[in-house]
Amino acid sequence: MSAPLPPRVFDSPAHLGAELAGEIADGIAEAAAAGRSYVLGCPGGRSPKPVYDALAALTAERRLDLRHVVIAMMDEYVLPAPGGGFQDIDHGAHNSCHRFAAEEIVAPLNAAAGPSRGIPADAVWFPDPADPPAYEQRLADSGGVDLFILACGASDGHIAFNPPGTAPDSTSRIVELAESTRVDNMGTFPGFASLEEVPRHGVTVGVHTIVARSRRAVMVVHGAHKREAVRRLTAAHGYDPAWPATLVTRCADAGLYVDRAAAAGEAAA
Numbered sequence: 001m002s003a004p005l006p007p008r009v010f011d012s013p014a015h016l017g018a019e020l021a022g023e024i025a026d027g028i029a030e031a032a033a034a035g036r037s038y039v040l041g042c043p044g045g046r047s048p049k050p051v052y053d054a055l056a057a058l059t060a061e062r063r064l065d066l067r068h069v070v071i072a073m074m075d076e077y078v079l080p081a082p083g084g085g086f087q088d089i090d091h092g093a094h095n096s097c098h099r100f101a102a103e104e105i106v107a108p109l110n111a112a113a114g115p116s117r118g119i120p121a122d123a124v125w126f127p128d129p130a131d132p133p134a135y136e137q138r139l140a141d142s143g144g145v146d147l148f149i150l151a152c153g154a155s156d157g158h159i160a161f162n163p164p165g166t167a168p169d170s171t172s173r174i175v176e177l178a179e180s181t182r183v184d185n186m187g188t189f190p191g192f193a194s195l196e197e198v199p200r201h202g203v204t205v206g207v208h209t210i211v212a213r214s215r216r217a218v219m220v221v222h223g224a225h226k227r228e229a230v231r232r233l234t235a236a237h238g239y240d241p242a243w244p245a246t247l248v249t250r251c252a253d254a255g256l257y258v259d260r261a262a263a264a265g266e267a268a269a
Contacts, residue, residue, distance in 0.1 A: 007256045009263045013222040017050025025058040039070040041148030044100035045188045059112035066113045070123045074160040075204035078129045086129040094191035129203040132172040139213045148214040152229045156180035157243030161204035170206030207247045217251035222259035
């Protein structure tokens with residue numbers, strides 16, 4: 001049984017984002033100097049946005065070259081395919097993780113990096129609903145994820161699309177989304193007019209995927225609505241399937257970055 005993960009508390013999401021973005025920028029520069037790729041594991045949604053925004057600003061400030069950067073995304077909504085199995089939703093949809101990656105992560109970073117110095121189009125990776133296990137091999141062949149940014153569902157502790165009850169040995173696969181996760185997703189993607197519009201399935205990395213493939217993992221949690229998440233995460237002595245985000249306790253070189261609102265008044269770093 002491991003010791004609980006102590007949080008680093010920041011005054012605001014912007015301060016949190018700047019701190020983690022600085023670490024990522026350092027890693028990108030170090031990888032470039034060593035002549036190797038830098039794989040950044042990324043979720044979509046509100047939690048990592050301050051990190052992405054700060055990283056774009058640092059890319060411009062430090063004149064970072066991003067041609068060796070790989071963006072490894074966590075998941076995507078899927079729908080039943082006409083011939084059986086599942087397929088991605090429309091990549092242009094408001095709730096598409098492909099759209100989020102393109103518009104909210106890659107476009108700002110590439111604009112900051114400048115012409116011919118951005119992340120290549122083929123360096124944005126997703127699990128394929130037609131062959132989810134192939135993502136495990138792709139991440140392994142890459143040497144693993146240098147840093148995985150993690151985010152936690154407010155109501156049920158889901159991470160990526162892994163619902164409560166997810167086994168610790170779970171890998172990339174198609175999952176049925178928990179209703180609590182779908183409710184949370186209405187806040188993540190306000191374009192949903194009702195719960196019925198939220199897809200019921202997704203393709204996602206698993207708990208084992210994140211734990212086994214990350215050289216470093218940092219959970220980012222901010223906002224008063226995430227206080228229960230912070231309470232659960234700081235009390236966990238290991239992985240608790242009832243709150244899947246506790247997988248961070250099993251990750252190598254793990255961090256828990258929270259803002260003052262989520263930490264309910266703990267002293268800021």
